[in-house]
Amino acid sequence: MPHHVVNGIELSQAYFTDVIEPIVSSRLPGLRYAAGRLGSGSDVLRLDDDVSRDHDWGLRLNLFVPDDAVSAVRAELERGLPRTFQGHPTRFAFTGESEPRHHVEVTTTAEFVVGRLGFDPRTGLDAYDWLSLSGQAVLEVAAGPVFTDLAGELGAARDALAWYPDDVWRYVLACDWNRISQELPLMGRAADVGDEIGARIIAARLAHVVLHLALILERQWPPYAKWLGTRFAGLECARSVGPSVAALLGESSAAARQCALGDALGALLERQNALGLTNVGDALIPFWDRPYLHPDPAIAAQLIDGVADPEVRGLPRGRGSVEQRTDNVDVLVDPRARRLAVTC
Numbered sequence: 031m032p033h034h035v036v037n038g039i040e041l042s043q044a045y046f047t048d049v050i051e052p053i054v055s056s057r058l059p060g061l062r063y064a065a066g067r068l069g070s071g072s073d074v075l076r077l078d079d080d081v082s083r084d085h086d087w088g089l090r091l092n093l094f095v096p097d098d099a100v101s102a103v104r105a106e107l108e109r110g111l112p113r114t115f116q117g118h119p120t121r122f123a124f125t126g127e128s129e130p131r132h133h134v135e136v137t138t139t140a141e142f143v144v145g146r147l148g149f150d151p152r153t154g155l156d157a158y159d160w161l162s163l164s165g166q167a168v169l170e171v172a173a174g175p176v177f178t179d180l181a182g183e184l185g186a187a188r189d190a191l192a193w194y195p196d197d198v199w200r201y202v203l204a205c206d207w208n209r210i211s212q213e214l215p216l217m218g219r220a221a222d223v224g225d226e227i228g229a230r231i232i233a234a235r236l237a238h239v240v241l242h243l244a245l246i247l248e249r250q251w252p253p254y255a256k257w258l259g260t261r262f263a264g265l266e267c268a269r270s271v272g273p274s275v276a277a278l279l280g281e282s283s284a285a286a287r288q289c290a291l292g293d294a295l296g297a298l299l300e301r302q303n304a305l306g307l308t309n310v311g312d313a314l315i316p317f318w319d320r321p322y323l324h325p326d327p328a329i330a331a332q333l334i335d336g337v338a339d340p341e342v343r344g345l346p347r348g349r350g351s352v353e354q355r356t357d358n359v360d361v362l363v364d365p366r367a368r369r370l371a372v373t374c
Contacts, residue, residue, distance in 0.1 A: 038073025038087060039175055045089050045115055046177045050134060053110040054093070058102060064094040064139065064184040066176035069146070074174040077257055085125050088118050090133040092174075094142060094184050103136045139183040146170050148365030151190035152183070157341045160198045161351045161372040163191075164362045165245070165252035172251070193249050197339040200307065204333035205350030206243040207325050210236060212348075214291065214314075215322040221284035233287050237275050240294050242354070244271055247302055252353065254362070270297040288323060299329065308332040 046065050054061060069092060072078040078087060095103050111120045111132055121130040135142075140150050146167055149159055172188045179185045194202060213232055221229035241262045245252045248265050252258060262268055274297070277290035295313035302308050310332065314323035337343050349355060352368045361367045 037076060038071065038078045038082070038090070039067055039076055041089065041116065041118070042067040042073070042091050043175070043177060046091055049112065049115055049120075050091060050093070050107075051178070053106055054103065057106045057110065058099065061095065061099060061103075062181040063096075063099075063103075064176060064179040064181060066092050066174055066179075066184070068092045068142070068174040068176075069135070069170050072257070075169065075253060075257060075261075077260060088122055088133070089115055089120050091135070092142070093134060093136045094139045094181075095136060096181075097138050100136055100138065107132065107134055107136065139181075139187055143171055143187050144365075146365065148369055150187070152186050155190070157198055157201075157339070157345060158369070158373055160194055161202075161345075162365070162369040163351065164254075164353045164368065166254040166362070167365070167368070168251045169253055195339070197337045197342040199246070199249075200333045200337050201342050201345055202246055202351055202354070203243070203302070203307065204330040205348055205354050206239055206246065207330045207333070208348040209239050209350075209354065210243075210295070211325045211327070211330070214288075214324045215317045215320065217291075218284045218288055218322040219320075221287075229284060229287070233278055233291075236291060237278050240271065240275055240278075240291070240298070243298055244268070247298060247305075254359075255357075267297060267301055292323060295325065302329075307336065 050065065054063065067074060067090060069090075071086065071090065072082045073087065073090075093103060111134075114120060119130070121132045123130045124133075143150055143152075148162060149155070151159075168191050172191045176184060176188075193199070213236055217229050217232040217236065220226075220232060238258075241258055242252055244262055244265055244267055245258075248267060250261065250265065253261050263272065265271075271294045274290045274294035278287055278294065281287045281290055292314045299308070299310060299313040303310065308329055310326055310328050313325060313329070315326045316322075317324045334343070334347070349372075352371050353362060355371055356362070361371055
């Protein structure tokens with residue numbers, strides 16, 4: 031890799047500036063288009079490294095043009111692209127492909143966002159639209175850099191995805207607290223009957239929900255599993271919550287795991303209270319007369335009590351967004367399947 035290129039984003043920026051923009055501006059003058067590095071790939075999140083470069087990494091770019099210009103732009107790129115740029119081939123085969131091709135994706139803004147989200151956010155989103163979004167799907171549209179946006183269509187789509195409406199945000203937060211409530215007592219119960227493997231599996235599931243809760247609380251879209259911990263580590267609350275999550279996963283006794291989880295949830299509740307979303311003193315309270323704890327039901331109740339939108343108030347309690355309902359990858363990468371998962 032050339033020493034002056036640090037990551038895929040830097041390479042894409044140079045590719046656009048030095049190669050793609052001159053082709054478009056000279057051969058299709060006056061075209062109002064947008065360009066950026068969006069879609070799949072660790073470089074979109076600026077998290078690519080040497081390992082990332084072993085497949086599907088290289089000269090990649092997205093061009094968003096009017097519908098009647100798609101064919102012309104594709105034709106000019108086929109004619110005008112050099113064989114290499116900065117030592118990288120402009121045409122290479124993706125995983126599962128046998129024929130090399132260039133990876134300047136030319137499409138319309140509408141086609142791109144509908145393909146990733148299942149709808150065009152510029153036309154407005156209802157509650158089920160929001161719940162059908164995985165964080166990764168949003169990041170593929172909104173996280174990568176935009177190098178130019180002459181028409182403003184791409185910017186409008188990304189702006190519409192900035193964050194949940196407050197009522198949906200409250201609902202999703204409440205669902206994470208409910209998820210923790212459903213499984214936390216089971217962690218201790220499994221350990222008590224000698225099922226250490228089961229107890230640790232539950233602890234890991236709870237740790238995943240804690241990270242999701244932290245990201246949602248900080249208004250950050252969660253990426254897919256590979257980068258979840260990395261994104262969490264960049265949060266301000268990671269300094270207080272992270273050590274407790276590590277302890278939850280590493281402790282050998284049920285009591286120590288429960289204590290670690292309590293510390294993590296206490297820190298998140300403090301942050302949530304500071305945001306004015308709730309006003310609850312303790313994150314965990316006794317679970318009936320058993321020696322276990324669970325989240326105070328007042329936490330989820332106060333979050334839902336603050337919801338004004340009738341559509342959101344009518345949503346099934348505790349089910350949440352698609353990524354709170356399933357971790358099945360074949361569902362999460364399919365916009366139609368995601369929508370069906372939250373409407374059934």
